[in-house]
Amino acid sequence: MDTGAVQRDPAEAGGGQPPLLEASGLKMVYGGRTVLAVQRLAVRPREFIAVVGPSGAGKSTLLRLLALVEKPAAGELWLFGRKVWGGGARAGEKELLQLRRRLALVLQTPVPFRTSVWGNLARVLGWHGQAPGAPESRRRIRQALQAVGLADKAQQAAASLSGGEAQRLAVARALVLQPQLALLDEPTANLDPGNVALVEAGVRSLWLGLGRGRGQGLDPHPGGEQELRPNPCGDPGGATVIMVTHNLFQARRLATRVLFFWDGQLVEDQPVDQFFTAARDPRTQAFLQGKAVF
Ligand SMILES: Nc1ncnc2c1ncn2[C@@H]1O[C@H](COP(=O)(O)OP(=O)(O)OP(=O)(O)O)[C@@H](O)[C@H]1O
Ligand SMILES: [Mg+2]
Incomplete structure (x- = not known):
């Protein structure tokens, strides 16, 4: 039975919008070594978070935990107002699947399906319970391809795309899922x-929710998932984005908030302007100045 999960009362957050994601004491251990230990992290709907830090700092590990691909060694994780991991009631397998359907994970090395570009998007929509041939699905696919400049390659085999095109397809696959x-x-x-x-x-486009018709698009959480509605966290207009990047200019261009990880620890968490002008931790300052900190 997957009835164990509890839903957080929005009133707990003082009547405001509850966080979309909350983690405390989140820890990942590989081979006896702690590679990630996040004391506290709360993300509100529609934030655009850049995650930066040296190689091996635990950034990808964090994303895998947040994508519910891996289970933490310890700690508590709330997602979309539901407790996923932690003591007491938590999500069962069926609910984990439903929660995963509300997020999209784009890996650094994309793995396109062995079909056309269009077929790749149709397939992920199908997995999420949408009829790929329905007019609304086709509209979404066209829009996603346009957003990443792949509209003219819809019929090309995905395996024949260049590296940059394959990466754009991976983003389009996330876009189409809204x-x-x-x-x-x-x-x-x-x-x-x-x-x-x-x-x-x-x-x-993912962040801004371009192309999402309010009240007329497909229900993003169809079919037997009524228990997940109403969405306690969010504006259906766009996604909350958490993006790992080594490109500090890109973080500055896109993000509203920046997290800096060092050796598995979250050592700096600031709004984007403050991160670049008034970082508090000396390790962040050294990183921003291009000095080796590892
Ligand atoms: N499956 C695993 N088994 C053992 N160790 C792992 C595993 N996954 C990650 N690690 C280790 O955990 C640490 C953090 O890895 P992670 O991939 O999260 O770093 P990262 O910050 O994403 O680095 P990069 O910027 O190079 O991608 C590294 O030391 C890595 O070797
Ligand atoms: Mg990584």
Whole structure:
């Protein structure tokens, strides 16, 4: 039975919008080594969070935990107002699946399905319970491809795309799902400036919710998921974005808030302007100045 999850009362948050995501004491251990230990992290709907930090700091590990791909060694995680991990009542397998359907994870190395570009988007929509051939689905697919500049490659085999195009397809796959939470792991690593700009345009569309018709689009959480409604956290207009990047200029361009990880610890958490002008932790300052901190 998956009836164990509890829903947080929005009144607990003082009547305001409750966080979309809340983690406390979140810990990941590999081979006896703690690679991530986050004391507290709360993300509100529609934030755009950049996650930065040296290689090995635990950024991808954090994304995997938040995407519900892996289970933490310890700690509590709330997502969309539901307790996923932690003591007491928590999500069962069926609810985990339903929660995962409300988020999209874009991996650093995309793995397109062996079908056409269009077929890739149709397939993810199908997995999320939408009829891929329905007019609304087709509209969404067209819009997602346009947003990342792939409209003219809809019929091309995805396996034949260039690296930059494949990365844009990965972002389009997230876009077409209209997720509430988008988790992106270095979506522009190793791309040329033209592709960086196109991926960034797609990511901004995700955040802004371009093309989402209020009240007339497909129900993003159809079919037997009524227990997850009403969405306690959110504006259906766009996604909350958490994006790992090594590109500080990109973080500055896109994010509203920046998290800096160092050796598995969240050592700086600031609104974007403060992060770049008034970082508190000496390790952040050293990182921003391009000095080695690891
Ligand atoms: N499945 C695993 N088994 C063992 N160790 C792991 C595993 N996944 C990650 N690690 C280790 O955890 C640490 C954090 O890895 P993670 O991939 O989260 O770093 P990162 O900040 O994303 O680095 P990068 O910027 O290089 O992508 C690293 O030391 C890594 O070797
Ligand atoms: Mg990584």
